[in-house]
Amino acid sequence: MTQNSAHNPKTRIVGTPQIRKEGVDKVLGRSKYVDDLEREGMWYGATVRSTIPRGKIREIHFDPGIDWSEFVIVTAADVPGTNHIQMISADQPCLVADTVNHCDEAIVLLAHPDKRRLPAAVAAVRIDYDPLPAVLSIEESETQQEIIWGGDNIFKQFHLEKGNVDEVWAIAAHIVEGEYRTGAQEHLYIENNGMIAEYSEADGVTVRGSLQCPFYVHKSLMAVFALPAEKVRVLQTETGGAFGGKEDYPSVLASHAGLLARKAGRPIKMVYDRMEDLAATTKRHPSRTRHRTAVDKDGKLLAMEIEIATDGGAYATLSSTVLSRATLHASGPYVCDNIRITSRAWATNTVPSGAFRGFGAPQSIFAIERHMEQIARAVGIDSTEIRRRNFLQTGDSTATEQIIHEPLILDALLDRALKESDYVARRSEFARENLHSPIKRGLGIASFYHGCGFTGSGERYLNSLAGIDVTPEGKARVLVSSTEFGQGTNTILTQIAAEALGLSYDEVEMAPCDTSLIPNSGPTVASRTSMVVGHLIERAGHQLITTLQEQAGLAAGYNREEFFAACELYREQYGKVESLCRYEAPPNVFWDDQKYRGEAYPTFGWAVYIAEVAVDITTYSAEVTNFCAVQEVGRVLNPTLAAGQIEGGVAQGVGYALYEKVLLKNGHMLNNQMTNYIMPTAADVPPIRVYFEEIPFAYGGFGAKGIGELPHDGPAPAILNAIQDATGENFTAIPLLPEDIFLRMIDCTPHEEPTVV
Amino acid sequence: MRGDPENLELIAASSLPDVLAQMAAAPGSWTPIAGGTELMVAHAAGRLNAQKFISLWGLAELDFIRVQDDSISIGGGVTFGHIRSHAAIASDFPLLARAASWIGSIANQNRATLAGNIVNGSPAADAPPALLVYDAEIELISQRGSRRIPYADFHLGYKQSVLEPDELVLALHLPRRFSKHSQYLRKVGTRKAMAITKVALAGTAIVENGTIHEIRLAAASVADRPVRMIATEEALQGRWLTAATRNAARAVLLNEVRPIDDIRSTAEYRKHVAANLLDEFLAELNNRGSSG
């Protein structure tokens, strides 16, 4: 029986700022990331990539100036299993066989004992192509004049229908339309992608590397190498940031390193440099969202018609699930009885898009929150009022007709955000100052939710298994495939285990992240770790105590010595001390994939963010000068780590809104250097104030919901709402650069005197 | 890392004459490398054309700041970290000290040198606009001797200069006669730190009885090299500081600048922001003038 701890908030360890489990090694510089590691006899690998966005390979030339006998060369012909990366579809080739579908696609792999020799060798492989017409944007793909994927260029589409949208337009007081665009975004983890692979007939393939999802890599390697599960082993090395950028891409890199290792008969290390990582790995899906909304004279939403298009790049990868989340977050935290959402993920001949913190939600939340501002203006009410009049309350139904049963405190979150940001007074002050100052200031609000865990039946499908064991040496260990990459997985899961077992935090550690040792608790994505996996660990802990009480005489009110003694007694009888729990869906969570209706998520994180900006009319630059983030994410397991997640997500959101632009030419990233892909520095981030409300979720680890992605959903619309407040201009696309603000604010035709507005 | 250090030569010499002798023996063969903040980036990107390098790092004869009565001389080997923290430079040439503080990051300022910034020849370089409005002279040295020319005559085109293959930049000499001048420098970058300049404007001038004198204007990223805005200066020199003058000067500047579209910004943005910066400078002149 699961113990429902959600009603008992008194905990010793959960909820306290325990020191990061692997923190000491990190501050000592002792943590080993993949490029810090070596294997005996290791060689190095590099990749020859396509230089055109689409075409057939006619011939591959190896320049005779290089002594190729020193190198190991791998092409698609060397793939022993299926030449495809296993994600949702298996359309992405491991190595191009004959048709290139994006620039920087991997074609040939090279290995050499001296890594310094590889760049010249890569440059010495020349490929002749017969180019094919390339599709480089959503709009081009939508014309379907050139079909580049499937029968219609569409990776996935959804259609969601609630109530009767068509009957409402005639009775609306206002109909407001808008189109909103978001650009690609690069994860820019400070540690580039890297893998070390080994292959032998006896052991199969073993990879160590920077990754989020060891069992995703495991599954893909099984297929590429035609090996059974026990002959594939994946280990995570200390990972220097991921944000979704190491969710699916590591399967590609692990396959490459593995293929070289197999042919070379020795370990192979492949670590990308920044230029390659920027150019060749996944980015956030660009999006275009169109809104048409009917409201009554008081601004109440009567009907919403929303059309979403995302750019999935050349292969399906995760486009269907990103689209799903975009669709399910598109109508905002608002009540509306009539909703129609049509969404499509389009194929283009660009580097495949992938997972990135928020996973479709930042895109569609940008649109709805910008659109709410335009609705407010059309109706003649302010930004707070339009939201208050439409906020979901407990008992209301969402776009998928999910009834929200949990307490909903959006009004209270808004109240707190307004108070903490001194919204009313500052807006008044800015309105006065803006009249005379070249710096225009403003404030903007975003209210939003983020569904926790996999959508719909996803968690049932994952069927996660996780638990705890106790070693003969007296260590309690958490057994999960959930990975640490900065968010605090190691810390919160050991906190939960220690709490559940009655041990101290220091007595619990993580079992090594090695697929040969750990159960599959699912990927570390989708804001599911503290909620789903945390709950499994909590249950496993209670289950172990119950078992020891029933089978090894553990008394109530035991101390730690008694606990370990009982473990040893149990071990004598049964061989090992291990408690595993399998995922159980919370009650009353039903999802209909066909009708796209029902409980899309078991719970949601809720938030109201307020951004303060200053727009300098001399340089047309906007900066965020203050930021207030208020959210309800269930039980806060570790206040330091939780605040750190919000602050980091907000900073990325600031970059998404104002700084980070991916410049493509013919589908190749031109600005693939840190000098030219601009993320905010320590001098650019605003002060970020973080506030939590806690309403424990019964089916999360000690009441926790998910938290990792929520903070990236709100900043961009809050910032552009603030810019509209400051300047009166309605900017509908991000990233919003000074050059874009300039074009709007100046009226300039050739041979005419320019005027500055 | 795409460069192969095994294929490269780097030598150092213990004195400047030894370095100059090496360069004279095979002019153009040895590429000088000081702090490496440009060349080592090219090395890592696999884009180094040169193969033989001669190190200038630590040469005492290039690393000096001499304060004379009428000028300050800054050795070509002085890092921007030292330039920004030097009291006399900060007081007499605040625009240069400010520009130094905007170069890269503190770590980059501790390695990037004045000569390197100039010789690299980027139109976006941070030091040149300040040097230009301070009427700097540049002293070049080779085994053949040394020569001083106005820094304004140093750059000839995109990454081209009067520097001979056997020459180094010995020093920049700045005349100490700007203490009464109004001074302006603003850099517009992609972010607040570690930003390459999209456009920058430097200005020095004296306003006497409502008229503009000794106006100097220089800009980054509006041409193929760092430039003085001569035509715009002429539209201001000796004129009353009025709205009409300001508008006229603005129009001249918009025609004088020739920025381009590139990976960081657009020509139109650079043009108009340069004009706005001029407006801002002139507004400051006006405010200072009226307050006496």
Add this chain to the structure above:
Amino acid sequence: MSACRTQIHLTVNGQQTAVEAPPMKRLLDVLREDLGLTGTKEGCGEGECGSCSVRMNGELVNSCLVPILQASDARIETVEGLAIDAELHPLQKAFLECGGAQCGICTPGMLIAATHLLAHNPNPSMDEIREGLAGNLCRCTGFIKIFESVIAAAAMRGLETRAR
């Protein structure tokens, strides 16, 4: 045609050492490969991210931009030299307590930059902290808890000084 390897003497974290390396080999690579000090990281190779930050003769530099010949006879400090025996440096303690490290890859460079900042300015203002760390990119924290860590460490040091 390959260049001569040359012998370079340098002092790293107080220990005199010598390496034989091509003179254009990066100080970063000498530290990581020749000396096995993998605490200093490569994030970009362009001097933008600061994860390769070390102190050379007391000055903060990006070691990816220093050819090893120019580090001849230099005194180098890396993250490995911050803790003395088992005692963490105040900044390391502060980063642990305040959450200044998340994924940890920027942490070595960030600690070195912060050490440099506090050495020159024991009681920095927030603006001075921002400027001092502007050359070190962190993608995880949004910098906020890094600022808090530096402030906490500065306070710790103040206490230590006053305690003497």
